[in-house]
Amino acid sequence: MAVQRVKFYQTGSFAVGNRLLDPAMRSVQADRSRANAITSGHRACRGCGEALGARYVLDAAMRATGGKLVTVNATGCLEVFSTPYPESAWQVAWLHSLFGNAPAVAAGVAAALRAKGRTDIRVIGQAGDGGTVDIGFGCLSGLFERNDDVLFICYDNQGYMNTGVQRSGATPPAARTTTTPVEDEAPGNRFGQGKFVPFIAMAHEIPYVATATIADLRDLEAKVERAMQLRGARYLHVLVPCPLGWGTDASETIRIARLATESGLFPVFEAEHGEVTDVSPIRHRVPVEEYLRRQLRFRHLFEPTRREDLIARIQARADATILRFGLIAEKES
Amino acid sequence: MFQIRIHGRGGQGVVTAAELLSVAAFAEGRHAQAFPSFGSERTGAPVVAFCRIDDRPIRVREPVLEPDAVIVQDPTLLRPGLGVDVLAGLRPQGYLLVNTAATLDDLGLGAVAARLPYGHVATVPATAIARTHVGRPVPNAALLGAFAALTELMSIDSVAAAIAARFHGRLSDGNVAAARAAYEHVKGVRARASAA
Amino acid sequence: MALTVARCRPEVICAYPISPQTHIVEGLSALVAAGALTGCEFVNVESEFAALSVAIGASAAGARAYTATASQGLLFMAEALWNASGLGLPIVMTVANRAIGAPINIWNDHSDAMALRDCGWIQLYAQDNQEAADLHILAFRLAEELSVPVMVCMDGFVLTHAFEAIDVPDQERVDRYLPPYRPRQVLDPQAPVTIGAMVGPEAFTEVKYLAHQTQLRALTVIPRLAEEFATVFGRRCPSLVSPYRTEDADLVVVALGSVLGTLAETIDELRDEGRRVGALGITTFRPFPAEAVRAALRDGQRVIVLERAFSIGSGGVVSQDLRAALDGRDCPLSTVVAGLGGRPVTRPSLRRLITQAGSAPDGPTAVPPPLEFLDLDRELLVRGASVAARSAAERDERSLRNER
Numbered sequence: 001m002a003v004q005r006v007k008f009y010q011t012g013s014f015a016v017g018n019r020l021l022d023p024a025m026r027s028v029q030a031d032r033s034r035a036n037a038i039t040s041g042h043r044a045c046r047g048c049g050e051a052l053g054a055r056y057v058l059d060a061a062m063r064a065t066g067g068k069l070v071t072v073n074a075t076g077c078l079e080v081f082s083t084p085y086p087e088s089a090w091q092v093a094w095l096h097s098l099f100g101n102a103p104a105v106a107a108g109v110a111a112a113l114r115a116k117g118r119t120d121i122r123v124i125g126q127a128g129d130g131g132t133v134d135i136g137f138g139c140l141s142g143l144f145e146r147n148d149d150v151l152f153i154c155y156d157n158q159g160y161m162n163t164g165v166q167r168s169g170a171t172p173p174a175a176r177t178t179t180t181p182v183e184d185e186a187p188g189n190r191f192g193q194g195k196f197v198p199f200i201a202m203a204h205e206i207p208y209v210a211t212a213t214i215a216d217l218r219d220l221e222a223k224v225e226r227a228m229q230l231r232g233a234r235y236l237h238v239l240v241p242c243p244l245g246w247g248t249d250a251s252e253t254i255r256i257a258r259l260a261t262e263s264g265l266f267p268v269f270e271a272e273h274g275e276v277t278d279v280s281p282i283r284h285r286v287p288v289e290e291y292l293r294r295q296l297r298f299r300h301l302f303e304p305t306r307r308e309d310l311i312a313r314i315q316a317r318a319d320a321t322i323l324r325f326g327l328i329a330e331k332e333s
Numbered sequence: 334m335f336q337i338r339i340h341g342r343g344g345q346g347v348v349t350a351a352e353l354l355s356v357a358a359f360a361e362g363r364h365a366q367a368f369p370s371f372g373s374e375r376t377g378a379p380v381v382a383f384c385r386i387d388d389r390p391i392r393v394r395e396p397v398l399e400p401d402a403v404i405v406q407d408p409t410l411l412r413p414g415l416g417v418d419v420l421a422g423l424r425p426q427g428y429l430l431v432n433t434a435a436t437l438d439d440l441g442l443g444a445v446a447a448r449l450p451y452g453h454v455a456t457v458p459a460t461a462i463a464r465t466h467v468g469r470p471v472p473n474a475a476l477l478g479a480f481a482a483l484t485e486l487m488s489i490d491s492v493a494a495a496i497a498a499r500f501h502g503r504l505s506d507g508n509v510a511a512a513r514a515a516y517e518h519v520k521g522v523r524a525r526a527s528a529a
Numbered sequence: 530m531a532l533t534v535a536r537c538r539p540e541v542i543c544a545y546p547i548s549p550q551t552h553i554v555e556g557l558s559a560l561v562a563a564g565a566l567t568g569c570e571f572v573n574v575e576s577e578f579a580a581l582s583v584a585i586g587a588s589a590a591g592a593r594a595y596t597a598t599a600s601q602g603l604l605f606m607a608e609a610l611w612n613a614s615g616l617g618l619p620i621v622m623t624v625a626n627r628a629i630g631a632p633i634n635i636w637n638d639h640s641d642a643m644a645l646r647d648c649g650w651i652q653l654y655a656q657d658n659q660e661a662a663d664l665h666i667l668a669f670r671l672a673e674e675l676s677v678p679v680m681v682c683m684d685g686f687v688l689t690h691a692f693e694a695i696d697v698p699d700q701e702r703v704d705r706y707l708p709p710y711r712p713r714q715v716l717d718p719q720a721p722v723t724i725g726a727m728v729g730p731e732a733f734t735e736v737k738y739l740a741h742q743t744q745l746r747a748l749t750v751i752p753r754l755a756e757e758f759a760t761v762f763g764r765r766c767p768s769l770v771s772p773y774r775t776e777d778a779d780l781v782v783v784a785l786g787s788v789l790g791t792l793a794e795t796i797d798e799l800r801d802e803g804r805r806v807g808a809l810g811i812t813t814f815r816p817f818p819a820e821a822v823r824a825a826l827r828d829g830q831r832v833i834v835l836e837r838a839f840s841i842g843s844g845g846v847v848s849q850d851l852r853a854a855l856d857g858r859d860c861p862l863s864t865v866v867a868g869l870g871g872r873p874v875t876r877p878s879l880r881r882l883i884t885q886a887g888s889a890p891d892g893p894t895a896v897p898p899p900l901e902f903l904d905l906d907r908e909l910l911v912r913g914a915s916v917a918a919r920s921a922a923e924r925d926e927r928s929l930r931n932e933r
Contacts, residue, residue: 351692392794393790396873
């Protein structure tokens, strides 16, 4: 009997591990021989975005480097929930630095490997937004300036979640945290200058800068793979919602990340040597309200009275971001 | 001194429960102390909190090693192999309160309960009561009402007042209602048992 | 704690989150946001180094400044600590005592503040939350009177996260006790001064000598301020040392912080059994109250120093100061390190410690062992050693294989 190969196409699905995909296009997680760099048994909250992100990032990095990887981790949720003595969830070479020096410690590891002629072994430094945007900022800039051969990853959940949801330099405007409480005159976090570290990384003109979210995990993996093809300082900024800190249901983590991108608030793009090289266009644009009203940290924008002024300001930021990055195609069908 | 140890999981309001107990005791003119056994716990991980009540100032700071009462907010902690011995050090004349809709025998606590003085052990479906009155499965307030009924260590009114002061609006009313409902539940069970 | 600090009318508060200090800072943030604390700038900073730096700038510009930290955070601002004391800036800081990593440990011991005992800050240690509250008020007054920064130490989690009844002093009384900050030197365009010049070998010693003398003055100022506190607030405020049943004791346990509460309970129990034991709490650790300690102890008393930190490679920290203070006295001293990294110091352990010390085979005045660790888990040590040996063997085996 003649065999007719029939190709099935699955459209409109973000599903990872899609069996209709060519094996080569599937997620690393679909591979049974994946590294399981961070394996089960860790103590993350249910629905933790960072745990999900770290798993995808590190397994992708392990595949891209043939398992030749050393990881340096700053203090924070990821470090705390993965290494409760006497257990560790890590199955890779892993060093806990301090809170503010993960980039520098990673640079040190890279220097040592260079000195020993082992540049085949690659280095990842990782931290939360606190450890990257705030306390680790000086060291990060140093890493960029020296162009150390390190891929630095920021898992951005927009606050100091490990210590109980305090505000960081990455906390978005109007968000409620324990140090930006909601009062009439002070509705959550200020509308400050913001501190978008991907821009700052681009200003250093390092080989590779990218943003990603856990809503598009294949994209996240692809960016890790791309980063590992390059040498020098590379920076990856991953949006990872925190159900506890953001006040979302544990089952909504991925959806919230998607809404962050589809609203235009979080741009997903790649840049090399200071120039944007690719953007992920918004497929189905949503107003910021869609995103905000699902999170308790923004509940005060809607109850007891609707804060149209604040919502409008946030919308304006989203609009500006969309324009700046060209996130929506000129002709919308 | 009366020492209470509360076991539960992160997110169930274990720490708040201990604090509210201390506030209720304080309102009745007694000395009280509450503190958690803090870990790097995340939502869902085992949590322990302590409360001490006395008529003299309380000076000790050690964890409660020999509780006069144990409250179990989450019966899944009774499973062996979790490394949590919720009953460790429970005094022979102690009290045991378990949040469950099952019976003590179902939970394997029959023998333990038999060893404790009559009337010192109770179960209460606190999570269900909380869902009914508060709309959330957070059993701590209900358990405090049940605790008041079981031990008569403080009045239900003191417990209700402590809850009302801690929470606001609907949450406050709901939690107070849950506490009172659980109180009545335990009282009712005991009355029926005495009558039998 | 937040409420008490708020009533001290701070003008600039800055802090960076670190367990277990977060509650205090969050409370202050809420008070400022709600308008309950006016005339106060709450600054969210990007690190502890920034936090103390902001406080330094604020204090130099004439504002009453406050911050809080613990452990790693205290170390991260280490350079700024010396800077603040060197410049004579009356900053008050809460230190929620916590262990220092590696290995990372968020629980209570005194390693953090003890590690910075030389930096020129006054260090006060609270036994319970009432003392903690009261000491903050005294601290602002003390700092501003002497132009020396003060850290108020309170045990992390054990005190910071404990619920207990305290009397929060009312605003009126705090205002009576604590007048507005009048800086000794301030950045003022109308009367410009240079703060922070470079001092070479010709005068550095003298500057430090003066700093030392100023701290020593605190030994007379603190008791005076504590007395005044009692007058205003109607309650005893801790001063330099707090003796507990030491007068006729054969054995005195010296300690700092919350462990004194558990110790007092244990002592009462042992006293009921006929043992003559007492405790000496040290509230002011820097400057070290040598005179007060000497006055509280008498010849023939055996002393055990219960340390919540130690100097790795050497021994006790408080013990060193105590030995110096008791030089020439007949007070045999032994050091016990207890409760590192949050290991609870329990009544049974304390009881064992005291009864064993008292019944030393050669009598209570025999030469005690140099350094003991309370509740040392020897089994864990053995297991750890065997794991380490196994890892080393595996590593050697691997490298041998690689070489072939």
